[in-house]
Amino acid sequence: MPCAETESRLHAYFDGELDALAAAAFEAHLETCAECRAALEGLEAMRSALRAELPYERAPAELAARVTAALDREASAAAAQKQGPEDELMGDPLAALTTLAARGRAARAGRPARGQSTPSFGRGCSPVRVAGCSRRSWPFFSFLRTSFPRAPRCSTISSMRTSARFCLRISSMWNRRTGTP
Amino acid sequence: MRRDEQRSLARLLADLPPEHREVLILREIEELDYREIAAVTEVPIGTVMSRLARARAALKARWSMRSEEERDALR
Numbered sequence: 325m326p327c328a329e330t331e332s333r334l335h336a337y338f339d340g341e342l343d344a345l346a347a348a349a350f351e352a353h354l355e356t357c358a359e360c361r362a363a364l365e366g367l368e369a370m371r372s373a374l375r376a377e378l379p380y381e382r383a384p385a386e387l388a389a390r391v392t393a394a395l396d397r398e399a400s401a402a403a404a405q406k407q408g409p410e411d412e413l414m415g416d417p418l419a420a421l422t423t424l425a426a427r428g429r430a431a432r433a434g435r436p437a438r439g440q441s442t443p444s445f446g447r448g449c450s451p452v453r454v455a456g457c458s459r460r461s462w463p464f465f466s467f468l469r470t471s472f473p474r475a476p477r478c479s480t481i482s483s484m485r486t487s488a489r490f491c492l493r494i495s496s497m498w499n500r501r502t503g504t505p
Numbered sequence: 506m507r508r509d510e511q512r513s514l515a516r517l518l519a520d521l522p523p524e525h526r527e528v529l530i531l532r533e534i535e536e537l538d539y540r541e542i543a544a545v546t547e548v549p550i551g552t553v554m555s556r557l558a559r560a561r562a563a564l565k566a567r568w569s570m571r572s573e574e575e576r577d578a579l580r
Contacts, residue, residue, distance in 0.1 A: 335558050
């Protein structure tokens with residue numbers, strides 16, 4: 325018979341989503357529940373393994389700062405044009421990518437992007453985090469390689485990574501633009 | 506050995522359904538909180554929580570199955 329707390333509060337506790345009172349209550353529960361302690365250890369082991377073993381790389385701080393500054397400039401320029409989101413996305417895919425990336429980072433930081441009243445993502449889009457220029461950045465780079473075989477500046481785009489869904493959206497924009505089926 | 510582990514864990518993750526893979530990457534790698542994941546994936550926070558729990562259970566199951574297979578192979 326599994327402990328009910330394992331299902332309901334363990335993950336929220338592990339992810340730091342419980343308020344202080346609830347977290348203290350769960351910690352008291354942990355002292356008496358071996359099952360929850362074991363499950364917590366399992367979650368920690370998996371997180372460590374994922375972070376240690378997955379072929380993701382962070383950008384050096386200086387590179388990240390440079391790209392971040394460039395993204396903010398792109399976002400400001402796009403906002404100044406006061407286009408609707410779809411119009412904006414029908415333009416240059418790289419510009420759209422950087423605009424959405426800046427919005428994503430702004431939403432992550434809990435503040436709107438400069439010139440934007442509220443953070444908004446295009447439907448189905450995820451934020452892009454600046455990462456190292458590693459060819460192993462997954463899944464972004466592999467999607468780009470298959471979706472943008474002839475895309476210019478692919479090495480620039482590959483310095484970012486995002487979700488597969490976002491890549492699909494960008495690639496469909498690119499295909500519309502270039503007439504690729 | 507280490508490269509094998511990397512490939513295997515990446516493959517296990519890649520084999521998960523997209524909505525499970527997405528929530529795991531956003532939480533464990535990108536370190537977004539539940540509210541941010543809900544905004545990015547456009548689902549309610551409750552769905553984020555249940556999806557994350559299911560994704561972790563699925564990955565854990567595949568992970569331990571692989572570990573057992575490796576132990577068996579060494580015998």
